[in-house]
Amino acid sequence: MDNADKKRLLREMIFYRRFEERTFEAYMERKIGGFLHLYSGQEAVATGVLEMAVTGQGKDNDYVITGYRDHIHAIKTGASPSEVMAELYGKENGCCKGRGGSMHIFDASQNFMGGYALVGQPFPLAAGLAMGCKHKGTDQIAICFLGDGANNQGTFHETMNMAKIWNLPVLFVCENNGYAIGTHINRSTAQPDQYKRVDTAYCMESSQHDGMDIDNVMAAAKEAIDYVRSGKGPYFLELMTYRFRGHSMSDSKGYRTREEEKEWEKRDPIKLYSDKLLKAKVLTEADIKAMEKEIDDEIENVIIKFAEEGPEPKVEDLNKYVLDDNPDPRWIGPLQNN
């Protein structure tokens, strides 16, 4: 990876942090409604894993799917940040025309197959995407990002089993941030090492790595993705991380200590990576400052502007997209012979 790429990666992570923190402000201003789950702290995971996948190439991308903490996964896969922000604003120019919102970001044009609010639901959907890839004989793989909390759903066990017996090209990325909403992993999960839950139980290749250092993440992801793409079957990659914000905006974080938070903040993925690049003289403090300024300008003058100025969906379109809006009468009817 050359210096330009390293700078780009740092810029991406700073952008993701600033994007999320700006959505926080918009939420407080009531520009964004519903539930909002921020990714701050976990940036190295989505950024590092997807850096190793095929993204930004439209329909040639790998398929990516995740839970409700989905803004950044969508953007890194190739979704337009402006359209994601407009979606959070519920506008017609949002990526889902304002029908999905924060927890349901989709960009089919980039193979970002959605954010889902039922914890654990994306496991089987991801395996299905992988089944489709295998059936069509493409080189694509499916990548499923979910938190450690999802692994206590039945879908986790059912899907790990089927992904393995059918040898599906799917990478499960477990973003282990230690909490299932507000319950610590040691209180919710008999085996806290998530990668161990699939190795003997489902005979699946798996490993656990630090998820705060993006270089570590990329190295682990490359190995996992190469494995899956080579046709060897599914892989379960556990990355240890931490969310700096609460589970959602209504979370006061009363279940964890300030000391614990401070420990993790020392390993802020952006700080770790910028320190590394500064030390290697890839860039200077002034470069980072300039980068931040440029990002803030872009967010304010392009992205927020796009969302603010976007039109409201039309009430007369309320019933669109429920079923196929242009069905073939040969299959749908109605029956003519009464």
Added chain:
Amino acid sequence: MAELAYWEAIRRAHDEEMARDKMVIAMGEDIGVAGGTYKATSGLYEKYGEERVIDTPISENSYTGIGIGAAMIGMRPVIEIMSINFALLALDTIVNAAAKIRYMSGGQLEVPIVVRTPGGTAHQLAAQHSARLARMFMSTSGLRVVTPRGPLDAYGMLKSAIRSNDPVIIIEHEQMYNMKEEIPDEEYFRPLEGAEIVREGSDITLIGYNYSVHLCLEAAKKLEADGISAEVIDLRSLKPIDRETIRKSVEKTHNVVIAEEDEAPVGVGSEIITGINEDCFFALDSQPVRVHAADVPVPYNATLEKAAIPNADDVYQGALKALGKI
């Protein structure tokens, strides 16, 4: 024309669609090597192989979810759930995912899956194998729910469901798999929407769906012996419901009975009568009558089971009640 059993009609539809389109696959418990609990997929495993006729583990929610994921990128999975009772395990992926993905994505994605499942009582299968649950699926936005009453529709509607771009729930019935009917030798399609008048009449409308259409037809024969002319409507589709056909019939006969094998509360009958109230209340000469199951978990004991589930005589009695004859 050839006489085919219901299960043979389903198998033929699978076979033709799988031969035509490689994207069509079948999934479910015991559908491949074992040929399917009701034989509806027999022979397909040998013909299309294990990649396209997929024996799943007993994991209803997740194998349905896998079908949904595959459908999102162009596959056409036909998923068999062995009993509608087990479909409750898959409600999350059916109701929260399949039914909502098109909408949540603002129309970017579609989920063209077909879920086939028998819903109905058979013989002493007891409470956990006798649920009907049509009312649960018909209350979900984003699904199509159809109820083929015989081989003609079982074949033609499955063909249409596979071609349709929407998630379609096909509710079959354990007691109908061996039912026979003449169906054309050449390929045909039966649309997913639209009720059908299966018997014309002028004095009263009997409305059924799935197995209860046959109860209505039997009741109509008995009524005919009494000099009462009954029209029988097969709803065919529970979502959406063809209210126009119902309205026209009620405006002709002015009396109506709804026969459902399910329990009454928040059921098919409730919905049909609400539609009649909204569309043609003043055409009614009598209070609509619901014939339905007792509001109990289905008992194992044969006598109690018989008492819990409506039969043709109950529909007949319901018609007499509507007409003020009893």
